[in-house]
Amino acid sequence: MKNRENKKENAVDLTKKFELDANAMNQIVGGTSFWMDPATGTGVTVSGPDDILCGDLEVVQSCEQSCKTCTSNKTYIYICGTKLKGK
Amino acid sequence: MCEHSHIPFYQNTRKMTPDIEPKKKYQINPAYTLLADRHCAFIFNSKGWPTFRSHPEVDDNFTQLVSPLYASIFAYWDGSKTYHETIQQIVNEMHIQQDVLEKFLHPCIHNMEKTALHFSDKEILEETSSNWIPKNFIIECDGEPRTDLPEPEAFAIPVRQWDFSRMRSRIPTTVTLMLTNRCATNCIYCYADNQHRVEQPLPAEKWLELIQEAHDFGCLSIDLSGGEVFLYPGIETILQTLHQMGYHPYLSTKIPLEEERILQLKECGMTELQFSIDCWDAALMQQMLNVPSSYFERLKRSLDALEKHGIAVKVKSVITSYNDKPEQVEQLILNLSAHKNITSISIAPAENSLYKSEQDFIGYRTSRRQWEKIEALVESMAATYREQCEIGCQGLLDSREHCAAVDEKARVYPKRTRCPGNINMLYVLPDGKVTICEELYWNPRFIIGDVRKQSLMEIWESKKALELYNLSQETFRKTSACHICPQFDPCHQQSGVCWKMVIEAYGDEYWDLPDPRCPYAPPATQKYYIE
Numbered sequence: 001m002k003n004r005e006n007k008k009e010n011a012v013d014l015t016k017k018f019e020l021d022a023n024a025m026n027q028i029v030g031g032t033s034f035w036m037d038p039a040t041g042t043g044v045t046v047s048g049p050d051d052i053l054c055g056d057l058e059v060v061q062s063c064e065q066s067c068k069t070c071t072s073n074k075t076y077i078y079i080c081g082t083k084l085k086g087k
Numbered sequence: 088m089c090e091h092s093h094i095p096f097y098q099n100t101r102k103m104t105p106d107i108e109p110k111k112k113y114q115i116n117p118a119y120t121l122l123a124d125r126h127c128a129f130i131f132n133s134k135g136w137p138t139f140r141s142h143p144e145v146d147d148n149f150t151q152l153v154s155p156l157y158a159s160i161f162a163y164w165d166g167s168k169t170y171h172e173t174i175q176q177i178v179n180e181m182h183i184q185q186d187v188l189e190k191f192l193h194p195c196i197h198n199m200e201k202t203a204l205h206f207s208d209k210e211i212l213e214e215t216s217s218n219w220i221p222k223n224f225i226i227e228c229d230g231e232p233r234t235d236l237p238e239p240e241a242f243a244i245p246v247r248q249w250d251f252s253r254m255r256s257r258i259p260t261t262v263t264l265m266l267t268n269r270c271a272t273n274c275i276y277c278y279a280d281n282q283h284r285v286e287q288p289l290p291a292e293k294w295l296e297l298i299q300e301a302h303d304f305g306c307l308s309i310d311l312s313g314g315e316v317f318l319y320p321g322i323e324t325i326l327q328t329l330h331q332m333g334y335h336p337y338l339s340t341k342i343p344l345e346e347e348r349i350l351q352l353k354e355c356g357m358t359e360l361q362f363s364i365d366c367w368d369a370a371l372m373q374q375m376l377n378v379p380s381s382y383f384e385r386l387k388r389s390l391d392a393l394e395k396h397g398i399a400v401k402v403k404s405v406i407t408s409y410n411d412k413p414e415q416v417e418q419l420i421l422n423l424s425a426h427k428n429i430t431s432i433s434i435a436p437a438e439n440s441l442y443k444s445e446q447d448f449i450g451y452r453t454s455r456r457q458w459e460k461i462e463a464l465v466e467s468m469a470a471t472y473r474e475q476c477e478i479g480c481q482g483l484l485d486s487r488e489h490c491a492a493v494d495e496k497a498r499v500y501p502k503r504t505r506c507p508g509n510i511n512m513l514y515v516l517p518d519g520k521v522t523i524c525e526e527l528y529w530n531p532r533f534i535i536g537d538v539r540k541q542s543l544m545e546i547w548e549s550k551k552a553l554e555l556y557n558l559s560q561e562t563f564r565k566t567s568a569c570h571i572c573p574q575f576d577p578c579h580q581q582s583g584v585c586w587k588m589v590i591e592a593y594g595d596e597y598w599d600l601p602d603p604r605c606p607y608a609p610p611a612t613q614k615y616y617i618e
């Protein structure tokens with residue numbers, strides 16, 4: 001095992017490695033991305049990486065895409081970020 | 088109204104953990120470890136986690152794909168720093184706000200139950216397999232910090248590379264070595280391909296080389312199987328090496344071991360053993376196992392010697408039409424429970440064998456009626472002996488599940504147990520051929536390599552192994568529902584189908600029909616279940 005302790009003393013910036021900014025990190029961990037109720041169009045807060053990353057969110061009711069970050073079961077509801085669309 | 092509108096809004100139902108002490112150190116429970124993969128991360132039980140006994144305080148056999156970002160946060164919890172210091176470090180290095188981070192982490196600390204990190208909606212929870220956190224995941228650290236966890240950086244995979252749709256890990260985390268297919272008994276209900284003649288069994292040095300390789304690439308569990316493992320001449324050295332490397336292979340036998348042999352094996356690190364004992368009657372044993380009449384007496388002596396030398400014993404009893412009377416099972420349990428070292432008795436119905444005829448199976452299988460009587464008896468006896476020994480029945484491969492109505496199958500099939508073969512498990516046969524599942528033995532369709540010519544990792548990454556995982560829907564016959572099934576990829580790459588059941592139900596030639604438990608599956612053409 002490498003010297004974990006020493007390594008951790010040197011402050012690293014993991015956001016860069018994830019290629020996420022602090023805002024996105026907080027969104028994923030804190031669940032501040034959105035999940036919209038398709039009936040009302042009201043945005044609600046959900047937790048998790050399913051639908052993160054997306055400043056511009058869009059409700060897609062029958063999603064044919066397979067977004068890399070989506071863990072949703074496709075029979076339910078899917079929110080794809082514009083950044084991920086068309087991948 | 089929209090079909091999705093029944094889904095309730097998110098609510099945070101996470102229980103806040105009330106008693107975290109900022110000055111105390113916390114770590115990931117030594118029962119669990121993290122694995123960084125190419126596109127995701129996994130939580131598994133730690134290397135060498137003993138599967139012999141069940142551990143009520145943790146989840147055994149735990150495999151979970153998690154977001155690399157979560158894994159990165161978890162990897163900080165090695166127990167080297169206090170709670171407060173660890174939180175500060177994560178805040179600094181990951182730029183996550185402290186309140187957000189703590190709200191995320193608290194349900195994972197001393198969590199009494201397996202916890203889903205996501206939605207509160209029950210339907211989604213059941214459907215989404217991702218991001219379950221095992222029970223008591225992060226706990227107070229009362230010993231040394233862990234040095235076996237990957238660095239948080241190991242999980243820092245750029246977000247565009249994340250992919251949660253594939254369960255196959257970058258290494259086989261479980262490797263089973265079938266040392267021999269020779270047996271000391273010839274049981275009427277044997278499911279194994281023990282007729283296959285192994286001309287050139289691998290020598291002990293080769294097994295040791297494979298163990299070293301598996302250890303070096305970070306394999307978490309190495310098991311030994313047979314045939315009869317104790318008939319393999321180099322078993323002592325292999326066992327000793329495994330124990331020295333921190334592995335605790337599950338050993339199962341039907342050989343009545345002499346006291347001297349028990350002592351030798353104990354020196355090599357053996358502390359526990361599974362013994363197969365189906366009845367407590369010499370004549371019946373002779374009939375079921377095709378053994379000499381002295382077998383039963385030797386078995387009793389062996390049980391006494393195992394008790395004397397403190398080897399824990401788990402008994403597995405297989406129920407056939409020969410031994411399925413409740414009074415036979417009762418007699419067996421009464422006699423076994425007199426041994427203090429017997430920690431569990433597990434009663435299981437004999438299953439079909441791919442290497443016997445349907446008529447053979449119909450001849451030896453028990454009936455649902457008898458099995459229900461046995462279940463009732465075992466339940467009542469289990470209560471009596473609870474303090475001393477775990478007694479229970481294993482599930483029945485029942486026509487009710489396999490011939491159920493389509494709606495019922497549609498409800499149950501998505502929740503099937505995941506097939507680990509070629510997803511995180513490899514199985515090495517006695518001649519060095521490598522298959523994805525023990526029960527498929529030398530079936531050429533599932534042989535993915537040969538350790539005489541390739542390393543384990545070469546086999547894991549071989550074209551054959553990857554093709555078997557990334558099966559092309561096109562290659563499935565047009566008359567198979569799988570050929571046009573929209574669920575094809577998730578079905579094969581996440582939970583997987585049970586190839587053994589497909590072949591049992593339809594025969595080897597029809598290996599590309601749906602899993603017989605799938606709602607789209609045609610009725611089985613062979614009886615491989617209990618009725």
Ligand code: SF4
Pocket residue numbers: 568569572573574575576578579584600601602605606607608
């Ligand atoms: S077994 Fe075949 S038909 Fe059934 S869900 Fe899987 S791919 Fe579809």
Ligand code: SF4
Pocket residue numbers: 505506507508523524525526527584585586587588
């Ligand atoms: S093919 Fe079936 S029996 Fe074999 S490992 Fe997979 S689920 Fe288990």
